[in-house]
Amino acid sequence: MSNVPSPLPGIFYRRPSPEEDEYVQVGERVTKGQTLGLIEVMKNFTEFTAPEDGTIEEFLVENEEEVSVGQDIVRLG
């Protein structure tokens, strides 16, 4: 089990756009490099990806919540 921290300060989004579905759900299997969310910093969007294969155990921040560098975003099992 490992927590995945934010590499950037910004706003975390679980969806590609407000009208679309979330990238991944809790309990879903993900593979290394898969997009789990977006981090927006001043209108620049960077994909937040899984560092390894695993299962999404929990999101530790809410959609559209501000995150700082090193703050854990998701727990992978």
Add this chain to the structure above:
Amino acid sequence: MSARSANRASQPQRVLVANRGEVALRIIRAAHALGWETVAIHSDADADSHWVAQADASVHVGPSPARKSYLDIAAVIDAAKNSQCGYVHPGYGFLAESPEFAERVAAAGLVFVGPSATVIESMGNKVRARQSAEHARVPVVPGTGSLDEPEAVQQAAAELAFPLMVKAAAGGGGKGIRVVTASEELSAAISAAQAEAQAAFGDGAVYLEQVISPARHIEVQILADTRGNVVHLFERDCSIQRRRQKLIEEAPATGLSDALRAQMTAAAVRLAADVGYQGAGTVEFLVQEDRFYFLEMNTRIQVEHPITEMVTGVDLVAEQLRIAAGAELSMSQDNIKLAGAAMEFRINAEDPEQDFFPSPGPITRFDLPEGAGIRVDSGFVAGGEIAPYYDSMLAKIIVHGRDRAQALARARQALSELAIEGIKTTQQLHLDLLRHPDVQAGHVATEWLEQYLRGSS
């Protein structure tokens, strides 16, 4: 003094400043200089910001993300009504070019500081804007109307020369634009642009335009009052840009012939008059040798407006407010004169060493330059914070000289004096650019900066 103006004098006008950062402070200053009262709006993140403290009153409009605060039309209009404002100034960005916002402000019995919703809408759609320009006999880039049928596309393309641009009719900010160099790439590019435009703007209409390259970006500032007076305030050269974001602007444009300047300014005035424009606006052109082409019209005050103020002495934001209040322009075309040269340098919280990646954070030092011919427009102070939610521009260093050489010298002085710590900025890039012979000579094309950055990295 008439009875009406006496009444006005006893009851000051009150304007809601529906924006943040440097432009909010710019509007607050212009309004106060006219004797108006100001009400700022702010999100959670901006509650303690410098510009909010400068306003007479302030209203919290929502959480930090812009979509829930500065872009929340109902919250902004409620803020204006609840604080007894008669006027709403949108600044630039956010809701400034939203026809829906302009319409709903008017429907709430308030005055929108800008043109009508109809004019905003007609200029916001690129295909309709081209049609308006053609109607006013303003030259447009060779191109097409809105394209749906594949046959129409092939036929239209046959009449144009490659490279072509596929652009979204509802586009803006460079989104939905694709460059096509050969006919076999065309239909794939159109499909992709349609999908991107549909996703980004909810409108998949696209059209073709010939690529005009290399070209300069030169724009004409206009002012139009509600009594049918339209004037221009000459041009700005905004060719130094990266990914369609301007970085340095100057007025007047170097090397622009008097004949071409006269044609372009007349075209801008003609277009504004033809569409029934009211307020401050900018007509953008691409210029290649002695030819110019309509690009778009921005129906709002622009970031780079101060350089026009420096060379003409006209307070554009004050004029916007006066026009909204029904006053006649305070100057006629005959008494608008160009004096000297001005340049503006955008200080963005970005790291040019890291491909301009945004650099939010606390501002631990913020020493601004001072001296003859130097003006700084900024909404921030030391101890403040650049939030990750919004635009990266934090200050504009504006210089004015009796000629371009003096403006350049003052720019070097001002940018050397500037001292910002805590965040990365574009300051050093500006100092490097000022040493470049092409920038010193002026009249570079819009492709220049990206070529320079590729070469220097």
